Amino acid sequence: MFFVKKIAQALFVLWGVVTLSFVIFQLLGDPVRLMVGQSGDKKTLENIRKSFHLDQPKWKQYTLFINDVSFLSVYNSSEIKEKDIKGIFIGPNNNIVIKLPYFGKSYQSKKNVIAILSEAIPATFLLAFFALFIASVVGIFLGVVSAINKNKILDYCSILISTIGISAPSFFIAILIAWLFGIKFHSISGLNFTGSLYEIDDVTGEKYLVVKNIILPAITLGIRPLSIITQLTRSSMLDVLNKDFVRTAYAKGLNKTTILFKHALKNAIMPVFISITGWFAELLAGAFFVEFIFGWNGVGKITVDALTKLDYPVVIGSIIFSASIFIIINILSDYVQKKINPMLN
Numbered sequence: 100m101f102f103v104k105k106i107a108q109a110l111f112v113l114w115g116v117v118t119l120s121f122v123i124f125q126l127l128g129d130p131v132r133l134m135v136g137q138s139g140d141k142k143t144l145e146n147i148r149k150s151f152h153l154d155q156p157k158w159k160q161y162t163l164f165i166n167d168v169s170f171l172s173v174y175n176s177s178e179i180k181e182k183d184i185k186g187i188f189i190g191p192n193n194n195i196v197i198k199l200p201y202f203g204k205s206y207q208s209k210k211n212v213i214a215i216l217s218e219a220i221p222a223t224f225l226l227a228f229f230a231l232f233i234a235s236v237v238g239i240f241l242g243v244v245s246a247i248n249k250n251k252i253l254d255y256c257s258i259l260i261s262t263i264g265i266s267a268p269s270f271f272i273a274i275l276i277a278w279l280f281g282i283k284f285h286s287i288s289g290l291n292f293t294g295s296l297y298e299i300d301d302v303t304g305e306k307y308l309v310v311k312n313i314i315l316p317a318i319t320l321g322i323r324p325l326s327i328i329t330q331l332t333r334s335s336m337l338d339v340l341n342k343d344f345v346r347t348a349y350a351k352g353l354n355k356t357t358i359l360f361k362h363a364l365k366n367a368i369m370p371v372f373i374s375i376t377g378w379f380a381e382l383l384a385g386a387f388f389v390e391f392i393f394g395w396n397g398v399g400k401i402t403v404d405a406l407t408k409l410d411y412p413v414v415i416g417s418i419i420f421s422a423s424i425f426i427i428i429n430i431l432s433d434y435v436q437k438k439i440n441p442m443l444n
């Protein structure tokens with residue numbers, strides 16, 4: 100029942116995202132002009148409009164758009180061949196297809212948008228994972244240190260750092276970190292201002308792995324969740340440290356490290372863990388400008404590049420994909436929270 104309710108809500112939200120994307124797409128100008136530029140003749144423009152069904156009424160264009168982005172679609176044989184639709188074909192004429200959403204083809208590269216996104220998705224997931232890993236490890240450590248040094252210099256420094264991390268805009272932090280470690284102190288850090296997981300050799304044209312390029316964008320992306328995890332861990336630890344079972348453990352003469360990490364942190368970590376599970380979706384959705392600034396070839400950079408080139412099929416595909424991932428991860432996060440605390444609705 101839980102998943103039925105959540106899936107129904109997810110489908111409604113996705114429908115809203117798809118509809119809004121379609122409306123925005125219609126308001127941005129003539130897509131045919133964007134494809135062929137200003138030099139196309141009238142006959143060419145008419146042929147392209149017809150092939151993309153842009154000569155149809157808006158309601159029909161919307162219906163066809165919904166059909167394309169749906170997992171269950173109906174096509175005739177010519178559309179299946181023209182759009183190179185792949186999936187599970189059912190129905191009397193094999194015209195009903197269970198498939199991935201079809202977002203069309205890029206105006207610039209003419210590649211299928213799904214293929215473009217598929218190349219970028221692993222890099223975005225990897226960046227979000229490392230950012231969350233850094234945020235979790237450092238955030239929990241700083242929170243524990245802050246709690247056991249309450250009202251001392253370490254506590255004040257921890258609170259100050261986390262407050263700055265929460266308050267400062269992500270794009271400003273990204274530019275600052277890129278400039279400091281990628282340019283100003285590049286000779287010391289050895290880190291590049293921009294770069295992705297794979298680089299291409301200018302001479303041989305071969306692709307090679309550059310793991311260090313993930314360090315700066317991952318740190319930048321992880322600063323905000325790190326700050327919140329630090330404060331949440333501190334608050335939770337302070338609450339647990341005042342519990343009777345902790346005072347009893349001290350009275351029994353148990354080792355302080357054992358008390359802090361085996362007893363106190365074990366009981367304080369649950370709300371922190373719930374927060375961490377929800378942050379992964381936030382990082383995936385919030386990686387756009389970080390990827391663009393650091394030149395990390397993920398979904399965010401592709402989307403920003405597509406916006407600058409007015410490549411709207413790629414933009415719309417990225418928006419719908421990001422919304423879908425955000426919804427799926429939040430459903431899973433809600434499920435984990437419900438399992439941990441059955442009292443949650």
